[in-house]
Amino acid sequence: MDLPIGIYLMQATHGLVYGMLLFLVASGLTLVLGMMGVLNIAHAAFYMLGAYFAYSVTLHLGSFWLSLLISPAIVGALSILAERFLLRKTYKGGHQLQLLLTFGLFFILGELVRVIWGTAPLTVPVPKLLAGDISLLGMTYPVYRFFILGFSFLILLGIALILSQTRIGIIIRAAVSDADMVDALGTNLPLVFAGVFGGGAILAALAGVVAAPFLSVHSGMGLDALMDCFVIIVVGGFGSLWGAFLASLMIGELNSFGILWVPRLAIVFQFLLMAVVLIARPSGLFGEKE
Amino acid sequence: MNNLRTYQLGLGIAGAVLMLLVPYLFPVMYIHLAVEILIYALFAVSFNLLFGYSGLLPFGHAAFFGAGAYVAALIFKNFPGMSLLLTLLITPLFCAGIAAVIGFFCIRLKGAYFALISLAFQMFLYAVAMKWRSVTYGDDGMTFNRPDLHLPILGTVSMGSIQNVYYLSLAIVAIGVLACYLFLKTPLGNSVVCVRERDIRASFLGYNVFLTRYIAFLVSGILAGLAGGLFALFVGFVNTACIDINMSMSVVLMTVIGGTGHFLGPILGTAFYVVFQDWISSLTKHWWILMGTFFIVVVLYLQGGLISLVSIKKIRLLVSRWSKEDGNHIENR
Amino acid sequence: METILKIGNLYKDFSGLEVLSGITVEIHGGERHAIIGPNGAGKSTLFNVITGLYKPSRGKIYFLDKDITGLPAHKIARLGISRSFQIINIFPLMTVYENVRNAIVSRFNCRFNCTTFLHRHRKIDQETNRVVELLALGDVRDTLASELSYGRQRHLELALTIARDPILILLDEPTAGLNSEETRSAVQLIRQVTEGRALIMVEHDMEVVFGLADRITVLNGGALLATGTPNEIRDNEEVRKAYLGRK
Numbered sequence: 001m002d003l004p005i006g007i008y009l010m011q012a013t014h015g016l017v018y019g020m021l022l023f024l025v026a027s028g029l030t031l032v033l034g035m036m037g038v039l040n041i042a043h044a045a046f047y048m049l050g051a052y053f054a055y056s057v058t059l060h061l062g063s064f065w066l067s068l069l070i071s072p073a074i075v076g077a078l079s080i081l082a083e084r085f086l087l088r089k090t091y092k093g094g095h096q097l098q099l100l101l102t103f104g105l106f107f108i109l110g111e112l113v114r115v116i117w118g119t120a121p122l123t124v125p126v127p128k129l130l131a132g133d134i135s136l137l138g139m140t141y142p143v144y145r146f147f148i149l150g151f152s153f154l155i156l157l158g159i160a161l162i163l164s165q166t167r168i169g170i171i172i173r174a175a176v177s178d179a180d181m182v183d184a185l186g187t188n189l190p191l192v193f194a195g196v197f198g199g200g201a202i203l204a205a206l207a208g209v210v211a212a213p214f215l216s217v218h219s220g221m222g223l224d225a226l227m228d229c230f231v232i233i234v235v236g237g238f239g240s241l242w243g244a245f246l247a248s249l250m251i252g253e254l255n256s257f258g259i260l261w262v263p264r265l266a267i268v269f270q271f272l273l274m275a276v277v278l279i280a281r282p283s284g285l286f287g288e289k290e
Numbered sequence: 291m292n293n294l295r296t297y298q299l300g301l302g303i304a305g306a307v308l309m310l311l312v313p314y315l316f317p318v319m320y321i322h323l324a325v326e327i328l329i330y331a332l333f334a335v336s337f338n339l340l341f342g343y344s345g346l347l348p349f350g351h352a353a354f355f356g357a358g359a360y361v362a363a364l365i366f367k368n369f370p371g372m373s374l375l376l377t378l379l380i381t382p383l384f385c386a387g388i389a390a391v392i393g394f395f396c397i398r399l400k401g402a403y404f405a406l407i408s409l410a411f412q413m414f415l416y417a418v419a420m421k422w423r424s425v426t427y428g429d430d431g432m433t434f435n436r437p438d439l440h441l442p443i444l445g446t447v448s449m450g451s452i453q454n455v456y457y458l459s460l461a462i463v464a465i466g467v468l469a470c471y472l473f474l475k476t477p478l479g480n481s482v483v484c485v486r487e488r489d490i491r492a493s494f495l496g497y498n499v500f501l502t503r504y505i506a507f508l509v510s511g512i513l514a515g516l517a518g519g520l521f522a523l524f525v526g527f528v529n530t531a532c533i534d535i536n537m538s539m540s541v542v543l544m545t546v547i548g549g550t551g552h553f554l555g556p557i558l559g560t561a562f563y564v565v566f567q568d569w570i571s572s573l574t575k576h577w578w579i580l581m582g583t584f585f586i587v588v589v590l591y592l593q594g595g596l597i598s599l600v601s602i603k604k605i606r607l608l609v610s611r612w613s614k615e616d617g618n619h620i621e622n623r
Numbered sequence: 624m625e626t627i628l629k630i631g632n633l634y635k636d637f638s639g640l641e642v643l644s645g646i647t648v649e650i651h652g653g654e655r656h657a658i659i660g661p662n663g664a665g666k667s668t669l670f671n672v673i674t675g676l677y678k679p680s681r682g683k684i685y686f687l688d689k690d691i692t693g694l695p696a697h698k699i700a701r702l703g704i705s706r707s708f709q710i711i712n713i714f715p716l717m718t719v720y721e722n723v724r725n726a727i728v729s730r731f732n733c734r735f736n737c738t739t740f741l742h743r744h745r746k747i748d749q750e751t752n753r754v755v756e757l758l759a760l761g762d763v764r765d766t767l768a769s770e771l772s773y774g775r776q777r778h779l780e781l782a783l784t785i786a787r788d789p790i791l792i793l794l795d796e797p798t799a800g801l802n803s804e805e806t807r808s809a810v811q812l813i814r815q816v817t818e819g820r821a822l823i824m825v826e827h828d829m830e831v832v833f834g835l836a837d838r839i840t841v842l843n844g845g846a847l848l849a850t851g852t853p854n855e856i857r858d859n860e861e862v863r864k865a866y867l868g869r870k
Contacts, residue, residue, distance in 0.1 A: 039402035089590050095401050096347050100546060100589045103349060103405075107539055108582040115576055223535060227413060230406040238403075267417050274410065278395050477728050477744070478737040484725045487714045494674060496700040496729040496787065505735070 006139035011256045017145045017214070019252020020152035024207035025225055026232045026244045027159065028200025034239035035175050036193055037095065041102040042082065044229060045109035046201040048222035049075050050208025052117055055124050055217050064127040064213070072205040079201030083194050106222065114219050124212035148210050155206065172196055228255075231270050235277045237284025247285065309460060313453040321452050327564045328456075328463045329520045334544045334556035335467050336513035342550035343474060344506040345486035346397075349405040350412030351541055353392065354385045354511040356533020357415060358518025360426060361385070363528035367434040374439045374449070378462065378519050385515025386508055388415075393507040397500055412538055419530045431529025434522075449523060459520050466513050471553060473509060482506045543585045549595020558597050624651045626688075627791050627821040628673070633682035635665075635672050642668045644846045646682070650791070655822045657832045660842035661865070666825045667709060669842070670793050673823075674706045675699040686791070700729075703790035707783070709799060709825075711776050715769035719760050719779055722768050724751045726786035751786075757816065758782040774805045778812070785816050792817055794824045798831055810835060833857075841865070 029043045050071050057067035082105060090097045126144045133140040163169035175182045175192055183189040215221065232251055236243030251270065258269040277284065308315075312324050333355050340346045361384045365377045392411045399407055419426045426432065436449035439458060447454050473479050485492045485502045493499050522528050531537065540563070548559015563581070570577035588595060628650040635643040643665045650656050658666050671677045673684060675696035683692045691699055714722050727750045728734060728741070741747070755764055758778045763771060768779060777797065784792060797813060798806045810831055813822075826832045832839065832853075839856045841848040843865045849856060856862055 039406070041402075041406075086586065086590070093593070096345075097589065097593070099347055099402050099405055100542070101586065103539070103542070104582055104586045104589060108579060108586070111576070111578050111582060115579070223413075226406075227410055230403075230410060234403065234407070267414060271410070271414055274407075275395060278398055278407075282398055472740075473737060475740050475742070476737040477733040477739070477741045477747075478735050480725070480728060480741050481734045484714065484728075487716060488712060490676070490696075491708075491712045491714065491783070492725070493696040494676075494700050494706055495726050495783065496697050497734055498697045502734070 004139075007260075010139050010141060011260050012253065013141060013145065015253035015256030016249065017148050017252070018255055019249035020149055020156075021207050021211050021214075022225075022228055022232060022252055023245050023248035024152050024155065024210075025204045026229045026248055027156070027241060028203040029229050030233065030236075030239060030241055030244045031172070031196055032200050033233070034241075035172070035196055036091075038087070038098045038102070039233075040087075040197070040200075041099070041226060042105040042109060043102075043200065043204055044222045044226035045106045045113075046075050046079055046204040047208040047211075047225045048113060048219075049078070049109065050205030051124070051212040051217045051221060052113055052122075052208075053205070054209040054212045055117070055122050058124055058212075064124070067209050068206070071209045072202040075205035075208075076198045076202040080194055080198040083197045087197070088190070106226070110219065110222055113222075117219075119219055121216045121218040124217060126213040144213060148214060151210055152207075155203070159203075168195075228270075231274050233284070234274050235285060240284065243285055313456055318452060321456050323564060323568055325452065325456050325459050325524050327561050328459045329517050329524060330541070330544060330564060331557045331560040332463045332466045332517040332520070333514055333541050334548065334560045335470050335553075336510045336517065337541045337545050338550055338553075338556045339470055339474075339482075339506060339510045339513070341545060342555070343479075343486065344482050344503055344510075346503060346507070347401075347405045347542075348396070348408035348538075349542065350408035350410065350535075350538050351510075351514060352533050352535070352537035353408070353412035353415050354389060354514035355518040355521070355537060355541070356412075356419070356530075357388050358382065358385050358515030359522045359528045359532040360419060360518075361515070362519035362522040363432050363434055364425070366437060366522065367432055370435060370437060372437070374437045374523070377437070378516065378523075381519035382512040382516040385518070386512045388515075389508045389511025393504050393511070397503045397507060409535070409538065412533065413535070416530060416533050416535075419533050427529070429530045431527055431531075433527045436523055436526055455524055459524065462516065462520055466516050467557075470509070470513060474553070478502075478505065543581060547585060547588050547595055549597035551594055552597045555595050555597040558600070559595060562596060624653070626650070627652050627654075627686065628823075629683075629685040630673070631683045631685070633669075633672065633684065634680045635668055635677060636680050642845050643672065643679075644844075646842075646847050648840050648847065648850055650821050650823060652821055653819055655817065655824070655835055655837045657824045657826055657836035657839045658842060659826060659829075659832055659839060660848070663844075664842040665845040666842055667795060668845075670706060670795055670823075670825065673699075674704060674793065700787065703787075704793065705784045705787050705789035705791070706793040707780050707795055707797060709795040711773075711780050713768045713776060713779050713783060716767060718765050718767055719771070719782075720751060720755060720764045722779055723754050723760075723782050723786050724748075726783050727751045727754070730787045754782055754786045758812070773800060774809075777801065777805075777809060781809075781812065781816065789820065791821045791823070794822065796825055796827065798826065798828055806831065 025044070025047045029040060032043070033039050053071035053074055054064070054067040057070050058064050061067075061070075086101060086105065087098065090101050126142070130144045130147045132143050134143055134146070135141075163173055171182065171187055171192060175187075175189065175196075182192070228251055232244050232247040235250065236245070236247030250273070254269045254273060258267075313321055316324070333351075336354075337348070337351050340348055340351070358381045362377055362381045365372055365380065392408070396404055396407050396411070420428050422428075436455075439447040439449060439454070441447060447458075449455055449458070474482070481492075481497055481502045482505075485497055485499050489499045518532065521532065544559040544563045545556040546559070547562060548557065549555030566581065567577060570580060592598065626649050630646055630648050633643055633646040634641065646669065658669065660666055668677070672679050675691075675694050675698065678693045683690060685691065686699075686702060686704060689702070691702065714725065717725070724741075724747060727747050730750075731747060733744070733747065752764075755761055758781060760775065760778055760782065763775060768776065771779065777800075781794075781797065784794065794813065798809050801809055806828065813824075814835065824832075824835070836853060838851060839853055840850045841856060841859075841862050848865060849859045849862050851859070
């Protein structure tokens with residue numbers, strides 16, 4: 001294929017942007033998985049809700065920036081309610097119970113989205129401040145995408161700092177390592193769980209808000225995100241944040257170039273990657289061997 | 291023969307007679323519902339073989355149901371002369387092949403990972419069905435004529451009448467469900483349960499955990515595929531809805547609501563699901579949310595499912611009131 | 624006396640932490656061999672490596688002159704090595720009968736048999752009942768395993784271990800949690816069912832060890848400290864220092 005270097009660069013940047021967004025979503029999922037042993041399938045629905053709320057806030061209140069505050073707040077509150085009144089009841093019941101519950105929740109939320117917002121895809125306009133393009137190596141590239149990159153990077157830097165420097169961050173990391181011990185030491189474990197759960201949901205919702213002008217807002221976006229996150233966890237390794245980061249970038253690029261080369265079968269690449277990883281290194285690229 | 295067994299046998303015979311007389315007792319609309327219940331019941335039983343009995347929860351089980359529907363539909367459409375019975379034989383075999391490939395990857399994983407990788411494979415097949423329009427017609431779907439059934443003594447039976455479709459479905463589903471039941475009574479069936487209970491202990495007793503689970507996966511895929519093939523015959527139209535996430539979710543709902551701890555649980559759950567859907571969807575188009583809510587209520591507060599309300603213990607209590615039954619028999623799952 | 628098990632220079636490390644270092648020991652037919660050592664000495668890991676749960680990092684294991692190093696657990700079990708667990712690992716929601724039957728089905732290689740009904744299989748039924756009786760569990764035959772008393776569960780654990788008629792039995796702290804009377808009857812039972820077979824036993828109760836063992840191996844910090852008869856071990860200075868204290 002004789003495409004100018006600019007196209008490859010553009011696709012690569014596109015992949016990077018998509019990958020960072022994915023990591024924003026996947027990181028919350030990985031943290032909750034590592035700490036509570038729960039793969040919260042409804043997490044992908046939080047991402048979708050974030051995008052849909054962004055649509056409504058932007059539409060009715062006229063400001064995209066407001067939605068960056070309001071949407072994650074609403075989703076965060078919803079997630080904490082869900083944890084407190086639904087998920088908490090399943091901790092004693094075993095993993096399959098949690099799976100059923102979170103899957104059911106994912107489904108109901110998806111259905112609610114369809115009921116409230118309809119099934120047609122919605123567009124969220126890029127905020128005026130970030131509209132327009134930048135010229136880069138002969139190709140024009142939307143400013144907004146660099147915003148996404150920068151924003152995601154800042155958020156993730158913030159998370160990394162919180163986890164490594166603050167007291168609450170240390171407690172969280174300890175709980176990921178050994179929840180029982182943290183409990184025995186007297187920390188209010190349910191509170192920590194709820195906090196991380198809500199925090200993860202807020203991250204996912206933020207990703208949804210930011211993604212809304214970039215991708216279209218449609219009722220299948222939760223499922224897309226779920227599948228992508230799952231591939232990320234399998235490839236990156238269960239419970240490894242670093243692995244999830246690298247895997248997210250990989251999936252982002254794979255998606256991007258897959259669409260470039262084989263548009264109708266882009267999904268195949270993800271499958272191949274997952275299949276190869278499962279055969280060669282079942283615990284993921286960075287996962288811990290059992 | 292003790293009284294509990296007599297009661298169960300009596301109930302079974304009454305149920306069988308009732309099922310044979312459905313086309314004569316009920317109007318056409320209800321026969322359609324009955325066929326739907328039969329087909330989904332087989333699907334749910336195949337699901338429970340994996341979930342209740344093997345301890346594996348797949349979120350993408352529609353992969354086999356849908357594959358079965360598509361294979362049958364493709365044969366009906368492109369090879370209209372092929373014997374119906376042969377098609378219903380080829381379909382599950384083809385699904386066995388698909389299960390053999392998918393299972394190789396899925397069985398390596400456990401818990402949530404198993405659930406989601408099975409969903410991933412189902413979404414993959416869904417994407418194939420969507421995009422391969424030249425063969426599958428995408429989400430527009432395929433229509434086809436239902437072939438006649440040629441039987442050795444009884445002659446040709448047209449599948450145009452719902453009564454005939456009902457009887458064929460009843461026969462096939464009965465065979466499938468019975469096969470599953472008998473399978474669970476063999477040593478292999480015991481291995482499946484044994485591995486579910488304590489897989490490490492089982493492997494130290496000499497059980498090959500992977501292979502045991504793999505076989506259960508194959509059998510489950512075969513039965514689901516058979517159900518899918520029947521579905522194609524029943525509806526006369528197959529599109530991507532047969533192989534999408536809603537179909538996967540439906541069978542989860544049916545089985546869990548019915549109860550995974552008893553062989554008949556999924557059948558009860560399917561009957562409830564189909565009837566409830568038929569009733570509620572005439573009142574509101576958002577019946578899914580009600581069903582989903584009911585599902586969550588069952589998951590949180592009634593883990594034994596609906597069948598636990600009609601449990602053997604209750605029947606035993608009932609029976610012991612009018613006999614001297616001591617009720618000490620443990621129901622073998 | 625033939626050598627049943629030969630362990631040669633066995634090493635096992637987990638992500639850099641070396642848990643077993645250069646273990647070499649031979650077990651003979653009919654021998655009762657105890658493995659003792661302080662907590663964390665690697666005793667359970669040794670069991671797990673022998674029975675195939677873990678692959679050794681280095682070294683070899685030979686069973687009846689066959690190299691079984693790195694074989695999966697189920698294959699090793701079928702060759703004739705059975706183990707019990709320190710934390711009781713029975714099938715809780717099955718009856719005692721069904722528990723033992725699982726082992727018998729495996730012994731007769733019927734695991735993949737799908738042509739007969741399990742409850743009609745005479746031989747399996749007979750053999751299951753025989754083992755149930757042998758372990759004095761006849762009266763709780765149809766009780767759910769989770770409803771048994773702890774002592775009875777230990778019997779069931781032992782039943783599962785010997786039901787396959789193994790050549791080599793590995794018992795991981797078989798008297799853990801038992802009071803002195805239960806311990807005495809457990810030792811009696813162990814002596815009875817392991818007659819003529821090779822036995823390797825991890826134990827902390829020194830009375831049990833010195834009463835039952837023909838030979839003893841002492842582990843400390845993953846390394847082999849000493850191997851010998853009970854008297855030799857009792858007199859061994861290093862062992863005394865490391866483990867037995869002033870006994």
